[in-house]
Amino acid sequence: MKNELSKIFHSTRFALRGLCHAYRSDKSFRMEINYGIPAYLAIGWYFAPLSHWEALILIFSYLLILIVELINTTFETMIDHLHPHEHATVGKSKDIASAAVFVAFLFAFLVAGTLLCVRLSHHVDGLADWPFV
Numbered sequence: 001m002k003n004e005l006s007k008i009f010h011s012t013r014f015a016l017r018g019l020c021h022a023y024r025s026d027k028s029f030r031m032e033i034n035y036g037i038p039a040y041l042a043i044g045w046y047f048a049p050l051s052h053w054e055a056l057i058l059i060f061s062y063l064l065i066l067i068v069e070l071i072n073t074t075f076e077t078m079i080d081h082l083h084p085h086e087h088a089t090v091g092k093s094k095d096i097a098s099a100a101v102f103v104a105f106l107f108a109f110l111v112a113g114t115l116l117c118v119r120l121s122h123h124v125d126g127l128a129d130w131p132f133v
Contacts, residue, residue, distance in 0.1 A: 018070075026073045028101075029066070036062055043112055047119060054115060061108035068104040072097045 022029045040062050044050060050058070075097045083090050 022070055022073055026069075029069050029073060032065055032069055036065065043115075047115060057111055058115070061104075061111040065101070065104045065108055068101050072101050 023033060024030075040058060043058060044055065047054065076094055079090055079094060
C-alpha cells in the first residue's frame with residue numbers, strides 16, 4: 001500500500017511538473033490558460049445558474065482544448081528534436097496536430113453557442129423552433 005501511494009505521489013509530481021513546463025515553454029498553452037480560465041468563468045457567470053450538465057459540458061470542452069494542446073506540444077517538441085531540419089512530411093504532421101487543437105476549439109465554440117441558443121430560445125420568439133435548440 002505504501003509503495004502504491006508513493007507511486008501515485010511521484011506520478012502526480014511528474015504531471016504537475018509537466019504542466020509547469022508546458023506553461024513556461026509553450027505560448028499557446030499559456031494563452032489558453034491565461035485567457036481560457038477567465039473566459040470560461042465569464043461564460044459560467046453570464047449563463048448562471050448552470051445546471052450540473054451544462055457546467056460539466058463547459059468544463060469538459062475547456063479541458064479538451066488543454067488536453068489536445070498538451071498532446072500537440074509534446075508531438076511538436078519531439079518532432080523538432082528528432083528532425084530539426086524542415087521537411088514537408090514533418091510540416092504536414094505538425095499541421096495535422098495543430099488541426100486537432102482547432103477542432104477542440106470548434107467543439108468548445110459549438111458548446112458555448114448551443115448553450116447561448118438554448119438560453120435565448122426562452123426569450124426570442126421562433127428560436128425555440130430551431131432543430132438543434
